[in-house]
Amino acid sequence: MSAAHPSGHRSGFMLRCAAVMLLLAVLPALFKGEFALFLGTQIGIYFLVALGLNLLSGYGGQISLGHGALVAIGAYAVAISTVDYQLSFWLALPLALALTAGAGALMALPAFRLSTWYFALVTLGFANVIGGLLTEWRGLTHGFAGVVGVPKPVLFGHALSQNQLYWLILATCLGAFLFVRNLVFSRFGRALLGLHDNSVLVQGVGASLVRLKMQAFVISAALAGLAGAFMAVHKTVITPDDFPADLSTFFLLVIVLGGMGRLYGALVGTLVFFIVPELLAELHDWRLLIYGGALLLLILFAPSGLAGWMETVWKRSFIPPAPDDADVLAAPMHRISGAALEIAAVSKRFGGVVALNEVSLSLQPGAVHAIVGPNGSGKTTLLNLISGYYPLDGGSVQIGGTDIAGLDAVRIARSGVRRTFQTPKLIAELDVLQNVMLGAFSDESAGLVAIGLGLPAARREARERRAEALHYLRFVGLQKRANDPASDIPHGQQRLAEIARALVGRPGLLLLDEPAAGLSLSELDGLSQLVSEIAKLGTTVVIVEHHLELVANLCRSVTVLEGGRVLASGTPEAVFNDEAVMAAYMGKRSVPTSHD
Ligand code: ADP
Ligand code: MG
Numbered sequence: 001m002s003a004a005h006p007s008g009h010r011s012g013f014m015l016r017c018a019a020v021m022l023l024l025a026v027l028p029a030l031f032k033g034e035f036a037l038f039l040g041t042q043i044g045i046y047f048l049v050a051l052g053l054n055l056l057s058g059y060g061g062q063i064s065l066g067h068g069a070l071v072a073i074g075a076y077a078v079a080i081s082t083v084d085y086q087l088s089f090w091l092a093l094p095l096a097l098a099l100t101a102g103a104g105a106l107m108a109l110p111a112f113r114l115s116t117w118y119f120a121l122v123t124l125g126f127a128n129v130i131g132g133l134l135t136e137w138r139g140l141t142h143g144f145a146g147v148v149g150v151p152k153p154v155l156f157g158h159a160l161s162q163n164q165l166y167w168l169i170l171a172t173c174l175g176a177f178l179f180v181r182n183l184v185f186s187r188f189g190r191a192l193l194g195l196h197d198n199s200v201l202v203q204g205v206g207a208s209l210v211r212l213k214m215q216a217f218v219i220s221a222a223l224a225g226l227a228g229a230f231m232a233v234h235k236t237v238i239t240p241d242d243f244p245a246d247l248s249t250f251f252l253l254v255i256v257l258g259g260m261g262r263l264y265g266a267l268v269g270t271l272v273f274f275i276v277p278e279l280l281a282e283l284h285d286w287r288l289l290i291y292g293g294a295l296l297l298l299i300l301f302a303p304s305g306l307a308g309w310m311e312t313v314w315k316r317s318f319i320p321p322a323p324d325d326a327d328v329l330a331a332p333m334h335r336i337s338g339a340a341l342e343i344a345a346v347s348k349r350f351g352g353v354v355a356l357n358e359v360s361l362s363l364q365p366g367a368v369h370a371i372v373g374p375n376g377s378g379k380t381t382l383l384n385l386i387s388g389y390y391p392l393d394g395g396s397v398q399i400g401g402t403d404i405a406g407l408d409a410v411r412i413a414r415s416g417v418r419r420t421f422q423t424p425k426l427i428a429e430l431d432v433l434q435n436v437m438l439g440a441f442s443d444e445s446a447g448l449v450a451i452g453l454g455l456p457a458a459r460r461e462a463r464e465r466r467a468e469a470l471h472y473l474r475f476v477g478l479q480k481r482a483n484d485p486a487s488d489i490p491h492g493q494q495r496l497a498e499i500a501r502a503l504v505g506r507p508g509l510l511l512l513d514e515p516a517a518g519l520s521l522s523e524l525d526g527l528s529q530l531v532s533e534i535a536k537l538g539t540t541v542v543i544v545e546h547h548l549e550l551v552a553n554l555c556r557s558v559t560v561l562e563g564g565r566v567l568a569s570g571t572p573e574a575v576f577n578d579e580a581v582m583a584a585y586m587g588k589r590s591v592p593t594s595h596d
Pocket of ligand 1: 373377378379380
């Protein structure tokens with residue numbers, strides 16, 4: 001699975017968009033019938049819902065079974081306020097958006113506590129409540145009779161014709177698509193892809209999970225509300241029957257068919273879902289069987305949906321060129337100012353297991369320090385404490401003079417700490433370059449709206465970040481792999497990509513968890529050189545490592561952990577020749593040291 005990075009092909013993309021829009025705009029004229037116009041408008045409306053749902057469920061992995069209810073809220077908001085309160089459509093529309101965005105924020109709340117499927121059930125409950133209100137709250141909704149006679153929007157003193165409404169919806173669809181596309185290829189979209197399976201990594205680059213989820217829900221819900229608003233003026237009569245209980249499931253089916261987490265998934269899904277049944281009108285009774293069969297085939301042969309399958313075919317015939325040096329050299333080389341690290345009598349227990357017991361360690365800015373010790377001695381736990389993934393049970397940690405007590409992983413990452421993981425964590429759907437760009441998440445200042453609208457400042461920032469990411473990719477020797485899907489590169493290179501991602505965040509403190517594990521001998525040499533190059537940048541480095549030779553070559557100081565305690569610490573020469581250390585841990589083997 002992978003998504004191509006579109007930057008650099010912008011003009012071609014806009015040209016394609018323009019061509020598609022032109023085609024769609026004249027479509028009703030080609031078919032001439034009222035029905036084609038009706039169908040086209042309907043497709044546009046449903047596309048808006050699918051687009052938002054794809055952002056939330058496809059990209060963010062937050063399965064919602066309540067989007068049908070959001071559409072209903074949008075539709076009823078416009079219908080009631082224009083019919084019963086004679087509000088203009090242009091005032092009713094923002095009202096509908098605000099209401100649905102608010103409902104989306106409410107829906108998001110349980111998502112912070114529940115696992116995916118429990119949460120999906122909660123959204124289903126939400127949809128049922130709204131469905132019940134539509135029929136029971138008669139004073140507001142007119143019950144089963146619904147709201148009749150919703151007027152068409154008035155523009156320049158004239159009510160829009162059905163044709164003009166179609167064009168308005170079409171233009172809105174294009175705008176919404178471009179907005180979502182800009183988001184998807186920004187730091188927001190990259191982090192969103194990690195929300196479901198890679199939340200540890202997402203926090204590690206300084207992205208708040210709560211904030212990300214909230215943003216995804218609000219945008220997604222507002223798009224559903226927008227669709228609802230158009231539905232009201234398109235149909236002119238809105239009744240509870242327009243929002244059957246399975247409407248939400250149906251939208252989910254659309255994006256699964258089209259391709260979850262694929263840019264064109266919503267578009268392909270909506271088109272196929274609406275046009276194919278019309279072509280198969282005679283087979284109406286067989287519809288569910290055909291859908292079910294198609295879905296089954298899809299899961300077997302194209303698990304990433306139709307859009308995913310089309311992307312794969314497209315990529316086989318069009319391989320994007322690797323970025324050239326001109327791109328890379330555009331980025332200035334930054335010196336990083338290292339942070340001091342002061343660890344005092346830190347302890348950590350997991351139930352009955354004492355993972356760390358009064359561990360202390362003091363590092364000057366710019367130091368390169370190794371942590372060694374047998375498996376289970378607490379090395380990874382120490383990194384997890386420093387980077388804020390676990391709270392301390394005792395002792396204190398200061399980074400750059402600031403006590404981290406009470407700070408979570410996101411805040412600590414934002415203060416300039418980056419790490420790699422013992423098992424590399426890359427986002428499989430993204431290419432290597434975009435994985436590296438994710439490392440700069442907390443450095444980017446452009447907001448969601450600026451990114452979505454593609455404002456010049458946001459675009460300039462994105463270009464700068466890309467150049468920087470390319471720069472660090474070259475630094476670790478992965479430049480040629482920039483456009484490869486992260487899931488395609490070998491294990492050793494995944495570790496290097498993680499290091500590049502960490503460096504893009506220009507960390508004052510860099511934590512490397514067993515970067516040499518599983519590397520070949522020649523890769524080991526490269527890593528050794530790389531770490532000494534990193535040290536020259538100025539950052540403070542803590543490296544968990546088993547290769548004693550590597551440690552002796554790179555580090556001026558080393559701490560040996562055993563059973564959560566500090567067994568020894570000092571220069572590699574002193575520590576590795578210490579009889580007690582050798583006896584306890586290294587099987588009395590002395591290591592030649594070639595430091596200096
Ligand atoms: P190392 O990285 O040195 O191999 P770890 O820090 O991963 O060791 O583990 C130290 C000890 O803490 C082990 O006994 C491990 O089982 C335990 N431990 C680590 N993380 C957890 C956790 N999240 N829950 C329970 N026990 C843990
Ligand atoms: Mg470990």
